[in-house]
Amino acid sequence: MxxxxxxxxxxxxxxxxxxxxxxxxxxxxxxxxxxxxxxxxxxxxxxxxxxxxxxxxxxxxxxxxxxxxxxxxxxxxxxxxxxxxxxxxxxxxxxxxFQFYHLLPELSVLENVLAPLMIRHSMLSYWKRRREFRAAAEEM
Known part of the structure; x- marks a missing residue:
């Protein structure tokens, strides 16, 4: 069963x-x-x-x-x-x-997606994640 x-x-x-x-x-x-x-x-x-x-x-x-x-x-x-x-x-x-989202125009799409990491973590962590996301995006 x-x-x-x-x-x-x-x-x-x-x-x-x-x-x-x-x-x-x-x-x-x-x-x-x-x-x-x-x-x-x-x-x-x-x-x-x-x-x-x-x-x-x-x-x-x-x-x-x-x-x-x-x-x-x-x-x-x-x-x-x-x-x-x-x-x-x-x-x-x-x-x-949001239904009416407002991306930060001075940032790239990747940077807009990673913006919460800048608030949550150190800049070192941000740059590490940025490299990881960029590598993943290039594989797509």
Whole structure:
């Protein structure tokens, strides 16, 4: 008999809600969102314009905070962490390609891709990775 193991939940939202204030009114954008993403899983978030897709990604990626609910990474709550810790998680754990991305025009494509390494590591590490990426790109 063959058994299959289910990968643990990596990123999750619990009863997630997000509202924005417009004048005297609260505009609900996300209501009771429950998502469990397991290691190795791919998820597509689709919907009409204005349905809250970007807001959901911003909250899950710690670019914004939920009005209600929690964001969990490997079972630990992360949406209420101090800003510096959230910044570190965004640099080390999350990757974003924004709908309206802004590459740095003075950098090459390779340098734009490697930009987080300049923040995360020493310049020596950056140059080492740069050589590795360039070699890999030349093999393609």
């Amino acid at each position: 063959q058994t299959t193991s289910i990968a643990p939940v990596h990123l999750a939202t619990v009863a997630l809600e997000k509202s924005y204030r417009k004048g005297n009114h609260q505009i609900p954008v996300l209501r009771g969102v429950e998502i469990n993403i397991r290691h190795g899983e791919f998820l597509s978030i689709v919907g009409q314009s204005g349905s809250g897709k970007s807001t959901l990604l911003h909250v899950m990626g710690l670019l914004d905070s939920p009005s209600v609910g929690e964001v969990l990474l490997d079972g630990d709550r992360i949406d209420d962490l101090p800003p510096k810790t959230r910044d570190e998680l965004r640099n080390r754990v999350f990757g974003f390609v």
